[in-house]
Every structure is written in C-alpha cells, then in structure tokens.
Amino acid sequence: MTEKIKEQDLEKKKSGILQAVKEFVYGAAAHDSARYALKTRASMEHLFILITMGDMLGVPILPPYYSLRLLPYVVPQISTWKRRMLREKDLMDALA
C-alpha cells in the first residue's frame, strides 16, 4: 500500500513541478484569461452582429434605418460571421 502512496506522491510532485514550470515560462494564467476574454468577445461580437443585422436571416429587430447606420462598423466581420452562423450551433443556444 505504501508503494501506491509513494507513486501518488511522486505523480503529485511531478505535476506540481510541471505546473510551476508552465506557469513560470508561459504565464499560463494570464494567457488563458486573455484567450478566454477574446474568445468570449468574439462570440459576443458575432451575437451582436446577429442581433443588429439579423434581417439577413429574416429576423428584423432594430429599425432598418438605424441598423443600417451600423453597417460600416461590421463590414470586416460580415463574411466570417455568415460562415460561422452556418456552422456554430452554440450561437443559437446563446440566443435561446
């Protein structure tokens, strides 16, 4: 039984050291936070476009006169958005 405990201890120590190395070298926590924040923003960006430009999918929401006003700002995202809309089902979940 002590063998098992020794093994578990060793594993813990290994992973602990590895983790510390990771954190030290890659600034993993910071990196993950940034990635997460950007990923969420990207999702929200797309959600936002859906809401304001929803009439592309036949879901009119903002008065067309006003949503047209926002068109210049979302021009770069329009083709990526369309592609993503046709792929991602979690956007639909987010809407629900």
Add this chain to the structure above:
Amino acid sequence: MPRLKNKDTMNSISLAKTFAQNPDRRYIMFGGKGGLGKTTFSAAAAYHLAKKGFRVLVFSVDPQASLSDIFEKDIFGKGPTEIMPNLFAQEIDADQRVKAYQQEIRQKILDMYGMDKIPDEIESYLQAAAAEPAMEESAIFDEVVEIVIKKDYDYYIYDLVPLGHALYYLSMASVYDAWISKITQLREQMREYDQVAAVVRREKELSEDAILNELLYIKERINTSSSILTDKKKTAFYFVITPEEMVIKDTIKAAELFTKFDVPLSGYIINRVLPPELRQQNIPEYLKNRIAMQDHYMKVIRDTFGSQILTSVPEMERDVTGLPMIEKVARAMFGNSA
C-alpha cells in the same frame, strides 16, 4: 354658413380655450381613421396659429400625403415650403431620404476601409435593407426627429397617417428604446472583456468603441421622439371622429391603446356634422333619415366622450382645398374670435 351651437360642447372646454390654456403644447397631432378630416384639421389649425403670429410647420408622415392637395401647391419632397407668412408645410419624401442615406453609408464604408468599390455582399445587403417596407417608416421617423430637434418653429403639427400606423409609430419608440438598451448593455459588457484582455496583455491603448457611440446616438434619437410624444405638457393629441357607428367603436378601442402607450389624449373633435337646421327646410326623406341617425350618434358620442369633446365642425358645402376654405374650417374649429 351656420355655426353649430351644441349646448353640450359649450359645457366642455372649447378647442380654442384648450390651446390658450396650454401654451407650452407645441406639438399638435390630429389622429383618427382615414378620410375623416385629419389633414383638413391639421391645415386649419396651422392656419389659425400662423394668423396669430406663431411660426408653424405642418408636416405629413403619410406616404400618400394630401398636404399638397389641400394647400394647392406641390410641396412633396421639397422640404419646408412657405404657404403664407408664418405657415410652412412639408411632405416628407421617404424614398429620397432612403436613397440619400444609402449613399452616405456607401461613402462611409469606402472612406473607412480605403476601398474603391463596395463589396458585392455589402451592396446586396444595402439594396435589400432599403427595399424593406419598415425602412420607409423608420426613415420617416428619423426625419421627424431631425425636424423637431432643430427647433425652428413655434408649433409643429404632425399630420398622421390613418390610425393604425399612428399607433405603430408611437409604439415603435418604446420598443426600440428597450432593444437599444439591451444591445448597449451587451456592447458595454463586451467592452469590459476588452479591458480585461488589454490589462492582462499590458496594453494601455483601448480603441474607442465607435459602435457603442452609434448606439447611444440612436438611443438619443428615439428618446427625443418618445419624450415629446408622451409629455402631456408638450404634446396635444386630438382624435377626429364623425357621428357614425364604426367610427365611434374604433375610436373607443384606439383610446384604450393610447392609454396603454401613455400617449396623452387631449380631446375629440366631431367632424362632418350635417347642420340640424336643414331639418326646417324642405329636404328629401333620405336626408331627414340621415339627420335623425346623426342625432342618435351625436348622443352616443356625448354619452361616451362627454366633456372631452372640444368642438363640432359642420360638413362643408364643398371640398376643403385652398386657403379660403381652410379659413372657414379654422373658424368652425376655433370660433369666430380666432
């Protein structure tokens, strides 16, 4: 032309008095079913106020506008046009505005991204959006905001489209306001995420969220409109009715909706009343019957709306077109002291 004397309307405040007692009500609207006299009353009220020395703009939000007809002058899409001293009329050409707007957007895109040509995808979106029926209505909505923001006039008279659309406009304001708030919140949340990412990466620079500013601009536009329309002190809304069964029924329903949207209803004006004195003359049976029917519905109106009835206007002997006839209607509406 006989002036109608109705002892019951004498009990209530007259239209002239209600104007005099509420000098801050600078936004006037006549609403009601199509064909009952809204445009006539809008023109006559504008005439009355202009004669009193106020600078008045009467404008139409009806795509099939009849202000050009009533003033016998083509004013469609020509901006505010002077009809007589102090009296200006405008028929909004929504089509023209939408086209100009599309061009503005195109130019903005070309400038922002340094493009020579609009990408096909974007162009087809622009065309599709402009073709939507709701685009015309929202373009008119924005044009109206544009007009009232400038504060060039003492009085603004909105000649509203037939009843259903009027309520749509009024409801639009609050619905869109709610949506904009939601979207703005979403956008501000996104900005927070931006800030987290930026801090973590030690970025000092945060690009200004131009979209958030656009949303706030849109919110401001919509708020301007709804704050005016729901402010009892600033706005007077008069329902035009005639002594007919369906009109009365529909008006009651509409009044309920107005309460729901918090639009202050200032009173009712009865139009197209056949002068009861006709009875004394030798008239055909069918006219006698019509007058009897009218008597009945006048009673229904008095019983239903009571002291909210501000005045009665008789049926005119001919079409109300041109300033002389408009003056006649103004006198009938506001009294000879006008």
